[in-house]
Amino acid sequence: xxxxxxxxxxxxxxxxxxxxxxxxxxxxxxxxxxxxxxxxxxxxxxxxxxxxxxxxxxxxxxxxxxxxxxxxxxxxxxxxxxxxxxxxxxxxxxxxxxxxxxxxxxxxxxxxxxxxxxxxxxxxxxxxxxxxxxxxxxxxxxxxxxxxxxxxxxxxxxxxxxxxxxxxxxxxxxxxxxxxxxxxxxxxxxxxxxxxxxxxxxxxxxxxxxxxxxxxxxxxxxxxxxxxxxxxxxxxxxxxxxxxxxxxxxxxxxxxxxxxxxxxxxxxxxxxxxxxxxxxxxxxxxxxxxxxxxxxxxxxxxxxxxxxxxxxxxxxxxxxxxxxxxxxxxxxxxxxxxxxxxxxx
Amino acid sequence: xxxxxxxxxxxxxxxxxxxxxxxxxxxxxxxxxxxxxxxxxxxxxxxxxxxxxxxxxxxxxxxxxxxxxxxxxxxxxxxxxxxxxxxxxxxxxxxxxxxxxxxxxxxxxxxxxxxxxxxxxxxxxxxxxxxxxxxxxxxxxxxxxxxxxxxxxxxxxxxxxxxxxxxxxxxxxxxxxxxxxxxxxxxxxxxxxxxxxxxxxxxxxxxxxxxxxxxxxxxxxxxxxxxxxxxxxxxxxxxxxxxxxxxxxxxxxxxxxxxxxxxxxxxxxxxxxxxxxxxxxxxxxxxxxxxxxxxxxxxxxxxxxxxxxxxxxxxxxxxxxxxxxxxxxxxxxxxxxxxxxxxxx
Numbered sequence: 001x002x003x004x005x006x007x008x009x010x011x012x013x014x015x016x017x018x019x020x021x022x023x024x025x026x027x028x029x030x031x032x033x034x035x036x037x038x039x040x041x042x043x044x045x046x047x048x049x050x051x052x053x054x055x056x057x058x059x060x061x062x063x064x065x066x067x068x069x070x071x072x073x074x075x076x077x078x079x080x081x082x083x084x085x086x087x088x089x090x091x092x093x094x095x096x097x098x099x100x101x102x103x104x105x106x107x108x109x110x111x112x113x114x115x116x117x118x119x120x121x122x123x124x125x126x127x128x129x130x131x132x133x134x135x136x137x138x139x140x141x142x143x144x145x146x147x148x149x150x151x152x153x154x155x156x157x158x159x160x161x162x163x164x165x166x167x168x169x170x171x172x173x174x175x176x177x178x179x180x181x182x183x184x185x186x187x188x189x190x191x192x193x194x195x196x197x198x199x200x201x202x203x204x205x206x207x208x209x210x211x212x213x214x215x216x217x218x219x220x221x222x223x224x225x226x227x228x229x230x231x232x233x234x235x236x237x238x239x240x241x242x243x244x245x246x247x248x249x250x251x252x253x254x255x256x257x258x259x260x261x262x263x264x265x266x267x268x269x270x271x272x273x274x275x276x277x278x279x280x281x282x283x284x285x286x287x288x289x290x291x292x293x294x295x296x297x298x299x300x301x302x303x304x305x306x307x308x309x310x311x312x313x314x315x316x317x318x319x320x321x322x323x324x325x326x327x328x329x330x331x332x333x334x335x336x337x338x339x340x341x342x343x344x345x
Numbered sequence: 346x347x348x349x350x351x352x353x354x355x356x357x358x359x360x361x362x363x364x365x366x367x368x369x370x371x372x373x374x375x376x377x378x379x380x381x382x383x384x385x386x387x388x389x390x391x392x393x394x395x396x397x398x399x400x401x402x403x404x405x406x407x408x409x410x411x412x413x414x415x416x417x418x419x420x421x422x423x424x425x426x427x428x429x430x431x432x433x434x435x436x437x438x439x440x441x442x443x444x445x446x447x448x449x450x451x452x453x454x455x456x457x458x459x460x461x462x463x464x465x466x467x468x469x470x471x472x473x474x475x476x477x478x479x480x481x482x483x484x485x486x487x488x489x490x491x492x493x494x495x496x497x498x499x500x501x502x503x504x505x506x507x508x509x510x511x512x513x514x515x516x517x518x519x520x521x522x523x524x525x526x527x528x529x530x531x532x533x534x535x536x537x538x539x540x541x542x543x544x545x546x547x548x549x550x551x552x553x554x555x556x557x558x559x560x561x562x563x564x565x566x567x568x569x570x571x572x573x574x575x576x577x578x579x580x581x582x583x584x585x586x587x588x589x590x591x592x593x594x595x596x597x598x599x600x601x602x603x604x605x606x607x608x609x610x611x612x613x614x615x616x617x618x619x620x621x622x623x624x625x626x627x628x629x630x631x632x633x634x635x636x637x638x639x640x641x642x643x644x645x646x647x648x649x650x651x652x653x654x655x656x657x658x659x660x661x662x663x664x665x666x667x668x669x670x671x672x673x674x675x676x677x678x679x680x681x682x683x684x685x686x687x688x689x690x
Contacts, residue, residue, distance in 0.1 A: 002474050004424070008448030010474055051665050079349070080533060088433040089659035090453045091667075094536065098670050103353030103533035105461065106657070106672070108435045108453040116450065127472030129347050129355055188425060188448035191439065312451070314434035320396050322436075325443050327451070 001340070002126050008188040008213075009220035015184055015341025016125040017177030018118075018296075018333070019132065020071025022063045023289035025168035025282070028141075032267045037290035038168070039066045045142060045167050053091060056140035056167075059282070060085070061096035063169035063289070064136050071173055075100040078173065079130030082117035084108050085138050085281050086165075087147060092138045102134075111206075111235050112189060112310030113137040114170060114285040115329035119186035121174045122331070126183075131175055138169035139280030148315060149199060161201040163237045163279035166266055170285025172293065181296035181304075182341055185332035187217040191312065193325040199318060202279055203240020203263075206309040209326035210236060211247035213307055217330050218253060225255045229301055232292060234284035234308035234328070235263040237277030262287035262308075284308040296333055304333045346685070347471050353533040353558075354565035360529055360686025361470040362522030363463075363641075363678070364477065365416025367408045368634035370513035370627075373486075377612045377623075382635035383513070384411045390487060390512050398436060401485035401512075404627070405430070405441035408514035408634070409481050416518050420445040423518065424475030427462035429453050430483050430626050431510075432492060437483045447479075456551075456580050457534060457655030458482040459515060459630040460674035464531040466519045467676070471528075476520055483514030484625030493660060494544060506546040508582045508624035511611055515630030517638065526641035526649075527686055530677035532562040536657070538670040544663060548585020548608075548621055551654040554671035555581060556592035558652060562675050563598060570600045574646055577637060579629035579653035579673070580608040582622030607632035607653075629653040641678055649678045 003011040022039050030041040040062060049055040060083070068074065081100070083093035084107035097104055109116040117135030124133045142152055144165040150156040174183065192208040210233050218224065225231060236244055241261045248255055262284040263277035288306055295301040309328040318324065348356040367384050375386040385407060394400040405428070413419065426445070428438035429452035442449055454461040462480030469478045487497055489510040495501040519528065537553040555578050563569065570576060581589055586606045593600055607629040608622035633651055640646040654673040663669065 002472060004473070004475060008425070053661060053665060080353070084451075084453055087659075088661060089455070089657060091657075091659045091662045094657045094659075094670055095662065095667065098536045098538055101535055103535050104672065105465070105533060106429075106453040108429055108451040110434070120450070123472065123474060124468075127347060127468065127474070128349070129468060129472070130349060188450060190446055190448055191443045193443055312434060312436075312439045314432075314436045314439075316398060316433065317436045317440065320398065322440065325439055327449065 005220040011185045012126045013338045013340040015182035015337035016122045016174045019173045019175045020067045021172040021289040021293045022066030023170045023286040052142040056092040057095045059169040060138035063171040067171040078102045080133040082120045083136040084113045110310030112308045113281045115308035122183040134173045136171035137281040139282035140167045141165040159200045162275045164274035165280035166278045166282040168282035168286040170289035180335040181333045182337040184334045187330040189327040189329045191325040195323045202311040203237040205311040205324040206326035207240040207243035210328040213328040215251045228303045230304045231258040233261045235279040236261045237263040239276045302335045306331045350565040356530045357471045358683045358685040360527035360682035361467045361519045363526045364518045364520045365412045366517040366634040366638045367411025368515045368631040397487040401437040402440045404514040405483035408516040412516040423447045425478040427465045428481040429458045455655030457653045458626045460653035467528040479518045481516035482626040482630045484627035485512045486510040504545045507620045509619035510625035511623045511627040513627035513631040515634035525680045526678045527682040529679045532675040534672040534674045536670040540668045547656040548582040550656045550669040551671035552585040552588035555673040558673040560596045573648045575649045576603040578606045580624035581606045582608040584621045647680045651676045
């Protein structure tokens with residue numbers, strides 16, 4: 001049973017296991033600190049497709065395929081799949097999942113999608129709605145820049161607060177199982193909007209939502225930052241991370257010793273010219289599925305809070321003078337199951 | 346407990362109650378057969394806002410507000426809200442829900458969103474994840490035409506297969522309760538794509554998905570069309586409805602005696618020049634919340650299958666030669682609770 005603790009936090013006492021996962025990227029992700037951990041890399045960011053959107057779709061298809069294969073599953077083993085992405089109408093998810101024949105719950109959470117999907121998949125397993133459920137998402141630098149900012153051909157200069165959208169995808173399959181990592185809890189995000197209108201400063205737009213979600217999790221559970229060896233936000237980058245630590249300090253919470261951001265883990269900012277860091281749905285998804293989940297499985301990490309952060313940014317809304325709301329969903333991942341968990345698959 | 350019957354169908358044995366609901370529209374919806382049933386109508390489709398997108402956002406905000414007010418609830422009474430819409434980045438949902446402070450799960454299901462959200466909200470209550478959860482969506486003729494087809498100023502001719510996007514919104518609040526209607530089951534949709542590429546023939550793109558979902562529900566539950574007094578699809582319109590009956594006939598299922606389509610219920614096709622009928626997220630949402638749910642509450646309807654249908658259409662994907670996948674989610678609504686249902690709120 002899931003136990004509701006108030007304000008969006010649920011403890012998953014049966015603790016579904018993350019049974020399998022896959023992460024893919026391209027050359028730039030391969031050159032970053034996690035390059036060797038990614039399951040598959042492509043030299044060319046087109047992946048042999050004729051458009052960026054089709055390339056992104058291919059990334060997600062490959063990530064789901066790898067997660068299935070590594071777990072020894074077929075699509076029929078998935079009872080539900082939760083997916084979404086940054087592209088209008090979430091086409092990377094739609095076209096990558098279309099042929100699987102799996103009941104599909106489409107999500108829109110911008111870059112919070114990996115945590116949103118993992119939370120939903122885990123709750124579905126916890127609630128007995130399905131034996132196995134998957135979560136997937138992706139992003140692509142070129143399709144995101146074209147849609148949200150400038151066509152690449154324009155050659156616009158990048159600001160220091162801007163972030164580099166990860167060209168990659170991650171997918172995870174959750175089910176009953178005895179093997180870590182286990183999903184112990186989730187906190188569903190609330191929208192927070194502090195009035196940011198700069199499409200090149202997503203970190204600042206998302207930090208208040210991350211702060212709200214993290215503070216609620218600690219308040220609801222009575223846990224402390226010291227109970228975790230990693231508190232990983234999705235793609236706040238350098239600017240947003242600094243702001244998050246300040247916002248939480250204002251709530252009397254210090255996570256400086258545990259915090260890292262997937263946008264700072266996926267690329268080497270010194271070497272890779274990514275300005276404030278990585279971003280995109282694929283940022284937290286690839287770091288989760290290539291680094292955090294494997295480290296939890298191997299026991300190198302014991303307790304992790306994974307908080308994917310989304311800027312619900314719309315070019316139309318921004319042109320109409322609106323600010324950019326942020327949202328952040330949290331998943332507590334652990335090497336140990338909860339009181340009713342660690343069940344045979 | 347939810348009982349999984351296979352291929353995406355879940356029976357909700359505790360049968361959450363739809364506690365409250367609201368539906369709003371504009372002049373054109375007011376002139377249709379359900380005009381008197383809508384909670385609020387605006388003469389002007391701008392609703393006093395300065396853009397169509399802001400007007401659509403206002404519609405959804407009003408529908409959620411009415412659902413809260415009619416049920417005697419405040420936003421704090423909602424433990425989760427599920428919402429999405431047709432606009433890029435689902436901005437109608439984002440900006441209408443932003444200030445409520447309710448944990449928010451963003452969905453993308455195109456015009457299937459009302460059933461997707463109602464299914465998710467009901468499963469969350471069934472699983473004990475929250476005491477009350479809401480589902481909301483909206484659409485607006487002008488914002489949808491601009492985004493998916495032509496700017497209205499272009500004055501393009503409408504084809505006979507085209508449908509008229511409903512300018513309206515519906516919202517429903519689900520929780521434990523003794524009052525009908527009760528949510529007895531859901532079938533989560535699978536994507537179906539029969540190769541339709543015409544953005545003016547959404548009914549044909551969605552009919553195969555509706556057929557798949559309805560056939561699965563009957564196969565999974567052993568129920569017959571005769572067990573229901575209404576089988577309401579979302580927005581197939583005239584073209585898609587005819588196709589649906591043919592596709593189901595091919596499976597040996599006849600729903601001709603029970604079937605109606607929200608796109609044929611919201612407008613009077615003879616009088617209102619809507620070509621093949623109404624469409625949009627707001628189509629099934631307004632018909633559900635102004636007609637189906639009240640009739641179930643009053644006992645005029647006893648058992649209804651509500652199947653909102655979505656065309657996961659992207660102008661970018663269509664321009665790149667892709668066809669349009671459809672999806673359809675089903676919710677079984679009943680005047681009677683299931684074996685463990687009808688609980689006090």
